[in-house]
Amino acid sequence: MINSAADYRIVIGLEVHVQLKTQTKLFCRCSTRFGQPPNSQVCPVCLGLPGALPVLNAHAIELACRAGAALNSQLADFTKWDRKNYFYPDLPKGYQTSQYDLPICSAGHVDIPIAPSVNQPESQNVYKRIRLVRAHLEEDAGKSMHDEHSGRADSKIDLNRAGTPLLEIVSEPDLSSAEEAKTFLSELRLLMVYLGISDGNMQEGSLRADANVNLHFAKEGQFIATPIVEVKNLNSFRSVERAIEFETARQYTEFLRTGLAKGQAPKQTRGWNDALGQTELQREKEEEADYRYFPCPDLVPVRLTDAQKQTAHEQSAATPSHYRMQLIDEHDLKSTDAEILIQQGKPVVEYFLHCIAAGANPKRMSAWMLQDVLRTLNDRSIGIELYPVSPKSMAQLLTAIESAKVDTSQAKQALAKLLEDPNLTVDAAIDSLGIVRVDANELESLCKELLAKNADVIDKVKAGNTKAVAALVGQAKKKNRNADPRSVQEICLKLIADMQ
């Protein structure tokens, strides 16, 4: 009998459908644009009319190869199309064109960042490798809409989405918590978006996941697996996390109650009900459904050339991990700060790197990105491409702080001016603040005057508390509002040191 909560682990595998960012559908030239009037983006091919035939969209192959390269998968030399036969109202041909035994990508892995353990230094990233089974291309189905308000159940079908290219990525059951599953999905999304493979828009269904979940209970050095449950309809990071948490608890209770292990109970498919926060039984099957896969005789197999594979590898270099390493190893950012930038997407990271290239101090720039730039983007609801201040100006502004031309609060005022009027030069913005450069000699005599009046500060500094000079900044400002705080502190410390 199992009665201890500590004696089990969670085993999760994800199947993720990624909508590829092609202009047109996988086998016809209809647009893939989202949100158009129902059935306005259809043709004889995606409607499954008699006599219509599919023609492969080469761009989908290119994107799938790029994804495969980024997922460290093996790209097939030879891949083909198979029909998955089943009846469903939003499947107009009565079969889905997919890939069965020869997928375009096999194996592979994704390294996901996981929380570092207590005894590891905070700056060091820890990764877990999630292995992949495969990734294959297939066409999406249409969308059924059920209107139960109109008295009789009234169903409508929108086939705009039918035939949209999807890459189905299947992981090994290497995920061991709801949080890991969420991180995996998030990392996958980031990868697809960075490489231009998908727009990753989860609200529009560009990324959808199904999770296979079960528990392994330890018993006398062996383990007992509970029946695998496939949870469908996970369309947000949050629903992935919640559904797995729910399902884990449910299976735990169920197993304690019934004691039924894998093979002793039918495999279940459950749907996630986001509103009620629970998974609901959709079907139970003793055997796998028989889809009668066979090679599609209307399409020709695809042979990937070495040149195509080479291109895929070249186009898959700029991954989030690549940027992470650049930010952390090259520019010495804290991993948590780097992660915030990475999560903002490639254009933000590129903006940051352009600022660095233009001479901005990486650490200071990172702080400014996190505090100022991102806030402005958020306040204005704009992307970085609409941010008014160029990387060159930003670098100039930050350099002005380095050279003590302005202090931080003045630089921020100057940034505000630049945001209001993008045509302003950095110098003009600083000038407009009315900052008068205080002469070095003048500043030094001011400091001497202050130290003479504050013997306690001198004592404190001499005792090792250098921060005590900060108390003099306020007084200096009162006497001369243009006095630069950093310079005041530096000069005071130097004067005290000279006293010894």
Added chain:
Amino acid sequence: MNITPQTLSLTALGKQLRSGALTSRRLIETHLDSVQRFNPSINAIVSIDADRALAQADHWDQQFALGRSLPALAGIPIAVKDNLCTKSGTTTCGSRMLRDFHSPYDAHVIEKLHEHGAILFGKTNLDEFAMGGSTETSIFGPSHNPWDPDRTCGGSSGGSAAAVAAGLVPASLGTDTGGSIRQPAAFCGVCGLKPTYGRVSRWGLVSYASSLDVAGVFAHSVEDLAIVLQAIAGHDPRDSTCLPHEVPDYLSTIDQSSVRQTENIRSTRIGVIRDQIESPGLDEQVRRSLKDAIETYRKLGAQIVDIEMPHSKYCIATYYIIAPCEASSNLARYDGVHYGFRSKGPEASTLDRMIQQTRSEGFGPEVRRRILLGTYALSAGYYDAYYLQALRVRRLIRQDYDDAFAQVDALLGPTTPQPAFRLGEKINDPIQLYLQDLFTVGANLAGVPALSIPIAQSSDRLPIGMQLQAPPLGEAKLLAIAAAYHRSVEHQPTIPAAFQAPQS
């Protein structure tokens, strides 16, 4: 001999239209009159848009009057099998499922016919979804053989064959998946060509078995086959299986001086498949006619070579696995959800029941049989033993053809085991009916071009056909070899007396 538009070749019709001796309107009216008079007895044409045909005829007549240089088929009526999608009228596939179906687009072959000036003159009867060999499974009832109305015109393109044989049109299009052009051509005493798989686009050809289907031509002469093939062949980016190879000038290879032709035939090696000629199931009159034809070729100087096709005995079994497997999936789209027939019966209360009832009521027994066969053969546990095995045997059959064509330029044999059988004779015995495809399915499995030409009449005055097959894309040579035979025996296309239009 009476010279009516009915017996004129496409070339002769073209000359008359260009000289003004004949107008397209008169041609169309004559054929409309024939249809009205004769179609009820043979049921070859199932729908026709007379006004549209006449309007097109008037258009071409204006163009002829202006003395313009016009495409080869300008103003000439051509009928097409009703599984080829046409924007005008219905495309029924002879099925209750699509009885009222209007295609929003034209098949590639229809576009090509229009491009070459042809006037779409009616849709022809067929076995439901092209499944059958007697045009008896059509929702419109059976078509009849113009040479003997009690007999079948063959199938599945029976309507197209009968329409040409009865003089209702000078040429027609059919489709051939296992012999559906060559067998009815043989039964009806006309010429029928199944091109190389992929030589003609399948865009708009309603799929039965995608890896076997191809559209082809019926006409009275080999020259006419060449003219129509010239119009419909060629690459189409909408069909991934369509071949990109350039289309040769088919007519010029046939239309040569007799001296050149004699030279050509002297350098030709013709393979005779002994197993077929000596087949115990072959009708004696057919056997004798074929032996005569072989002698004719020998006299023309061709080298006759015996050919072994060791795997040909597996053709029927292989075909009747592969074709139903593909059909079971190709016909899954007819579910009553989006278009076509939908069962309204009380049993169709839920979605699943609606789909079941729709398919049970919308398809006839032969289509249901093949869908069930294919579904079974593709099922888990049977796939390897049936479908995969059939694919392996198909490769061996292709290898037989490759080996044969390493030795000879063409293969000669019977098209059918015997002349046209009686209507109703085999419809309740599927195996007997399937065996009719014995000599024809090989060409589909191997994807090679093949044709049937009339070579004799039986004692019952029933036509006897001869099949010639050539290597992939060897249509030019195939047509030339067939034409040489007809020229040598001075073949005259004839229409059964009962269908000869009166002189006007």
